[in-house]
Amino acid sequence: MNTSLNIAIAAEFSLTSKIVTYLEQTDLAIDQLSIADIYPFNEEQGIRFHHKNIAHQDFADIDWHNIHYLLFAGDIEKVNLLPQVAQAGCIVIDIKGICANLTDIPVVVPSVNEQQLSQLRTHNIVSLPDPQVTQAALALNPFKQNLNQVFITSLLPASYSSQEQVEQLVGQTAQLLNGIPLDEQQTRFAFNVLPQLKANLPLQLSKIFPQLGQAIFHQVQTPVFYGMAQTLTLQLDYMVDPTQIITEWQQHPLVKYYDQPLITPVTNGEMENDQAYCYLHISQLEQTDEQLTLWTVSDEQGFSQAQMAVELLISLNREEH
Template sequence: MLNIAISAEFSLAEKLIENLELSSLEIEKITAVEIYPFSEEQGLRFKNKSVTQIEVEKVDWSAFTYVFFAGDISKATYLAKAAESGCIVIDILGLCADIADVPVIIPNMNNNQLIELRQRNIVALPNPQVTQCALSIANIIKNLSIHQLTITSLLPASYENEESVTKLAGQTARLLNGITLDDNEQRLAFDVFPKQSINLNMQLKKIFSELDNIVFHQIQVPVFYGIGQLITLKSDYLIDPDIVIADWKDNEYISYHDEKVITPVTNSEVENSEAIPKLHISNINSIENGIQFWTVADEQRFNLAFMAVKLAELI
């Protein structure tokens, strides 16, 4: 029986618990360690029982079997303390993914690298952009030599944090009511802008070492939840779209749509009617010596919460 700690923003913590309730893990207790303090009205429940909430300064990390950790670089000392205390830390946001002896795992894709977990008691999911891309190209990489991979990621407000979701909603309401924004306020509503580059290439190469020419484009868009990616692969050989589609249809994590183009909004509508989130793929097209296609996933429900729980099951 497992004693699990969740250290994440409230919104993501809720989604982790939703997936833990559906998992095969035998859980005795879940505790919320508030690296980001919850508000008074925010409470978590696991199997109809209230989840204990602890301030991070008062926590004894050694009491837990697993820690689901979703903090930024400013919270890294807590992650280190948890790992040093002997519990297994699942680094949900890939905070430690750049460290050489921390395995970066996508469940059922590179499970063999889990042996490295014993080095630090830390295992990382890659950045959600990397997870989403890797799942869609895994079988293509396995069967063909790819000489160019380009990923254009359209990032929602939730990719940054839950505060950005609230800010986007507020700005949208103000602008629709004719209220201008402050000059020094970063505009999210009705606008797009490039995001600062992070080392996504290295994370993807930890999973697919054979990839060389990788380009990530990152653009912030006025969407609340859900990453959209336009992915282009080029090979020295022809890529048969029918074979690629057949592989997608055999993957339990993927839902392929022949006729309908799935967007972050339609994805959200689909996810609300399904217990298990998936990666949705559509709009595949052949190009010269390659293919191009469109993917969408709720990065919090699927790329982070669902995959983190699957990783815990795997461990």
């Protein structure tokens, strides 16, 4: 494989834009970057890479033999596009984890279980897990040899579902603040919480931590636009020194730990708005007997999808060379 890379991105506009921003900050030798159209962009939604417009191509028209990596963020309905890509020798990075539940597809969180990239060549596809799992796995990594059971409560923003749901939340919030009632047939997102269900998250986490006894996810849709928060309760086989765990978090390039102040999805969005990189923010570590609780926050799209996809690409390229 040539050291100069040809890379394609298949994602909606917002995520594509964030991926390109992170790619610009890497040392990867990218010869060609293109957008494989699976979602329509508006006319004004042009994206530039190092000051040059990125060309769009119809997915079906691309010669995948000439593409080294596809960063793919399609939904499950588009999974049938992937076999032709992988069979042509192009490595697929499955950003949304739509292949993560398949038995022989490696599920990899950069810096946590990159050794599983050795399984890549079975199908030329590697999956990031669902953002809920990525966020939990990074926080849990220091406990992986000692973790018996974990309970995870995910507070999900509208952006976790789709940009369309963000726009619905914006519209409903404005409508209600102006005293205009919603249509009774509408699902109410504004000033409301709803149960959410995403299946197979424990399976994905077990592929990352095979030694984990049990993982239970509780998921709540919240009236927050962007940014996911989680509360994690850990049952350990034996207690550990919390200061040692905190030190490990503090030394991790993708993690920031805080005694104070409390970081929330809103304050995280304000803080990271002008920053080059996003992080997983951990705080509120509490210990009782053989149980630990902690609070985490991240930008689920900017961090768990865009930035982690680029981190995974860097790791893959390093393995290939």
